[in-house]
Amino acid sequence: MDINYTPEDEIFRADVQEFLAAELPKDLSDKVKAGQKLDGEDFMRWQRILGKKGWLAPRWPQEHGGCGWTAMQVNIYDEEAYVAGAPRVLPFGVNMVGPVIIEFGNEAQKVQHLPGIVRGEVAWCQGFSEPGSGSDLASLKTSAVRDGDHYVVNGQKIWTSYAHFSDWMFCLVRTDPKAPKKQQGISFLLVDMKTPGITVRPIITFDGMHSVNEVFLENVRVPAENLVGEENKGWDYAKFLLGNERTGIAGVGGCKAEFQKLLEIARTEKKNGKPLIEDPLFAAKIARLEIDLRALELTNMRMLSGSGSGLNGAFPSVLKVKGTEVQQRIAELQMDAVGTHALPWQQAAMDPAWNGDTVGPDYAIPRMPAYIDRRKATIYGGTTEIQKTIISKALLG
Amino acid sequence: MNFNYSEEQSLISDSLSKLLSDNCGQEARKSLLSDDKDHDPAIWAALSDMGLLGLPIPEAYDGIGGSAVDTMVAAVEFGRHLAFEPFLASVVLGGSAIQLAGTAEQKQALLPGIADGSKKLAVALLEPEGRFDVGHVATRAIKEGTSYRLSGQKSAVIGAPSADLLIVSARTKGGTPTESDGLSLFLVRPDTDGVTLKTYRLADGRAGADIVLENVEVTSSDLLGSENQALDTIEHIADLGTSAFCAEALGALEKIIGLTTEYLKVRTQFGRPIGEFQALQHQLAEMMIDFEHARSLIYEAAMTADSTDAHVRKKAISAAKVFLGERGRAICQNAIQMHGGIGMTEDYELGDYVKRTLVTELAFGDVDHHLARYAGQL
Numbered sequence A: 001m002d003i004n005y006t007p008e009d010e011i012f013r014a015d016v017q018e019f020l021a022a023e024l025p026k027d028l029s030d031k032v033k034a035g036q037k038l039d040g041e042d043f044m045r046w047q048r049i050l051g052k053k054g055w056l057a058p059r060w061p062q063e064h065g066g067c068g069w070t071a072m073q074v075n076i077y078d079e080e081a082y083v084a085g086a087p088r089v090l091p092f093g094v095n096m097v098g099p100v101i102i103e104f105g106n107e108a109q110k111v112q113h114l115p116g117i118v119r120g121e122v123a124w125c126q127g128f129s130e131p132g133s134g135s136d137l138a139s140l141k142t143s144a145v146r147d148g149d150h151y152v153v154n155g156q157k158i159w160t161s162y163a164h165f166s167d168w169m170f171c172l173v174r175t176d177p178k179a180p181k182k183q184q185g186i187s188f189l190l191v192d193m194k195t196p197g198i199t200v201r202p203i204i205t206f207d208g209m210h211s212v213n214e215v216f217l218e219n220v221r222v223p224a225e226n227l228v229g230e231e232n233k234g235w236d237y238a239k240f241l242l243g244n245e246r247t248g249i250a251g252v253g254g255c256k257a258e259f260q261k262l263l264e265i266a267r268t269e270k271k272n273g274k275p276l277i278e279d280p281l282f283a284a285k286i287a288r289l290e291i292d293l294r295a296l297e298l299t300n301m302r303m304l305s306g307s308g309s310g311l312n313g314a315f316p317s318v319l320k321v322k323g324t325e326v327q328q329r330i331a332e333l334q335m336d337a338v339g340t341h342a343l344p345w346q347q348a349a350m351d352p353a354w355n356g357d358t359v360g361p362d363y364a365i366p367r368m369p370a371y372i373d374r375r376k377a378t379i380y381g382g383t384t385e386i387q388k389t390i391i392s393k394a395l396l397g
Numbered sequence B: 001m002n003f004n005y006s007e008e009q010s011l012i013s014d015s016l017s018k019l020l021s022d023n024c025g026q027e028a029r030k031s032l033l034s035d036d037k038d039h040d041p042a043i044w045a046a047l048s049d050m051g052l053l054g055l056p057i058p059e060a061y062d063g064i065g066g067s068a069v070d071t072m073v074a075a076v077e078f079g080r081h082l083a084f085e086p087f088l089a090s091v092v093l094g095g096s097a098i099q100l101a102g103t104a105e106q107k108q109a110l111l112p113g114i115a116d117g118s119k120k121l122a123v124a125l126l127e128p129e130g131r132f133d134v135g136h137v138a139t140r141a142i143k144e145g146t147s148y149r150l151s152g153q154k155s156a157v158i159g160a161p162s163a164d165l166l167i168v169s170a171r172t173k174g175g176t177p178t179e180s181d182g183l184s185l186f187l188v189r190p191d192t193d194g195v196t197l198k199t200y201r202l203a204d205g206r207a208g209a210d211i212v213l214e215n216v217e218v219t220s221s222d223l224l225g226s227e228n229q230a231l232d233t234i235e236h237i238a239d240l241g242t243s244a245f246c247a248e249a250l251g252a253l254e255k256i257i258g259l260t261t262e263y264l265k266v267r268t269q270f271g272r273p274i275g276e277f278q279a280l281q282h283q284l285a286e287m288m289i290d291f292e293h294a295r296s297l298i299y300e301a302a303m304t305a306d307s308t309d310a311h312v313r314k315k316a317i318s319a320a321k322v323f324l325g326e327r328g329r330a331i332c333q334n335a336i337q338m339h340g341g342i343g344m345t346e347d348y349e350l351g352d353y354v355k356r357t358l359v360t361e362l363a364f365g366d367v368d369h370h371l372a373r374y375a376g377q378l
Helices: A007-023 A026-033 A040-053 A071-084 A091-104 A107-118 A234-248 A252-268 A280-304 A312-337 A367-378 A384-396 B007-023 B026-034 B041-049 B068-080 B087-101 B104-116 B231-266 B278-304 B310-344 B350-362 B367-375
Strands: A124-127 A143-147 A150-158 A168-174 A186-192 A198-204 A210-223 B121-124 B140-144 B147-158 B165-171 B183-188 B195-201 B207-219
Touching: A007 A040, A007 A071, A026 A040, A071 A252, A071 A280, A091 A107, A091 A124, A091 A168, A091 A186, A091 A234, A143 A168, A150 A168, A150 A186, A168 A234, A186 A210, A186 A234, A252 A280, A252 A312, A280 A312, A280 B367, A312 A367, A312 A384, A367 B310, A367 B350, A384 B278, B007 B041, B007 B068, B068 B087, B068 B231, B068 B278, B087 B104, B087 B121, B087 B147, B087 B165, B087 B231, B121 B147, B140 B165, B147 B165, B147 B183, B165 B207, B183 B207, B183 B231, B231 B278, B231 B310, B231 B350, B278 B310, B310 B350, B310 B367
Parallel strands: A124 A168, B121 B165
Antiparallel strands: A143 A150, A150 A210, A168 A186, A198 A210, B140 B147, B147 B207, B165 B183, B195 B207
16 A cells, blocks of 8 residues: 555646646636636636547546546546636536446447547536436436437426536436336437427526526437437446446545635634634634545545445445535535625626625635535435435445 | 513514515515615514514613513514514614613614614624624724714624614724723714725625725714723624524524425425435434524523623523524525425525525624633633
């Protein structure tokens, strides 16, 4: 065992830093660091830059445009990208549908879709959740009925992140309503968002932001060649995909960057004339959090490097639960750190186009909205309660 | 000991609940926000007609002469219905500042106007460098003949944008901001030269402001009560306000648990109501355990808020605030979690209640502030 970075890792880190310094547009990193709203083009611009460099899909096999990085290199890249203020890479293409197409898609699908994903040119969204399904994902109702060489799709998806600027949606649909178990009779379809019959309606969350949507599908005709793998076997592909999702969901790089921001705030804010970080009560909270963060980081490294855990398939759930708790705790302490500055609700000031007058330091403005926003982390991608069920099932059988 | 509402208190609670549920729904709040209004003047007038704006004000000044517990009963309803009306700012904070600090003339001049709603007050005690410590006052008031000149900054002044009169703490003596001796309170008209309000909405939608005072001239008749000895009074005013904030949270939290309970009954997953899952049952039970204990401490805070025994009062108020800060926040987080995605949406009312609770939790002191203050009273 060796906990230190190798000289090769340090060289790699320097390469990453050099690339970020040269290629990350300053207007983007300024926005990210200030906690301002990013629009679709902001995300896609950065993904195209990464795609051009060949760094967008580090975990993919090299033959499909992946980097062939080690787990340690992926982690180093994540850390540096967050510290530099790079927009996060939206996971839907690269981490979710891409690996499914690589693993289960046919040759034509690989040719059609993988280059657009790995070059960062095509935006994807995930049509899984439905009203009434939630964590009981397999209860989904959206139907796809075969009609000649098309499927006719009808139903509604919800909580669809970034559907409002996505080109394609990967979608779970019910192709056999008579299947004996609800996990059977589900298929995995790729849907062009320009197809007639698709309507996207925004959902505004109570932090005042728009990232999720409702998607209505009304007699949407999807070519049959857009079926991934076999008809009625979509649940298997979804499980494969969700395992990948829960890995990235720990968000260690993001946690470390946000933790640094917490430290900066705690060093800037004053309590009784002294930096807040010198207050023993607050310092103790930061210390406890840092210990949790370190535990998360090391556990993430253990999983990425394939170290055994006795949990087999449930290891991602362990990371998902802890990672989202740490994310929430950091956002919570950032809000607590700004004290009375958290009280004014200046959500409009997070839009870069806004030029009104603000109250308090700029770093205080996004703190309460971010605290609220992070509450979703223990809900999406399978709630904490569901993850605990998965873990205990892995133990109890 | 008696923890039940009296007949009069039940009457206050019922009539206020009726008024607010008829006029203060989510749609009404949204339209106030989009029209950039601080509150609904019709509700304010109705509160005046009911005599509620004179609740804690002595009968000699056209009030009802109620206790801090009566104030709590009303504040619970304001929290339960998420009303924007500046009851807490003007009646509780403003009214108690005049009563605790004012001379007989000042009381006669101001209290009847607060009680009938024709005058709205806002109290400015916190400062940017002081975090939550109302005893940290860097704002200076320099005496010049029969007038004073005020300079400094005040933070998070709830109700300031619509106030006819501000009450401002300032240092009339002493060097460092935390010296206990040398603090005074002043009446400041917001349209006086040198007063700048940076107005905003608090997270719960109510109106607030940060205030900059630059060489603001007031006369000696604007000195509220006596000079240099205001610290104890300032702390007492803040405690009365804190008690009312806690009561608002009690109303909001009760609603949050009600919404969650209802949701667990109607939302089905895996073929049954999610309330049948033991994991969620235990979380709901824990929310209720926390809520009932919070209620007890908040009742005690209200029962001691009028007390001039600062030791007893500070312990009770800080205990309620610490418990509310820690367990109230957990109740909100659990409620969102159990609602799933719907609990995150702007259209669903849960978020409004969570934001109201957050404001009450942070205003006049977070957990650390009150934990340290409590520890200082051991």
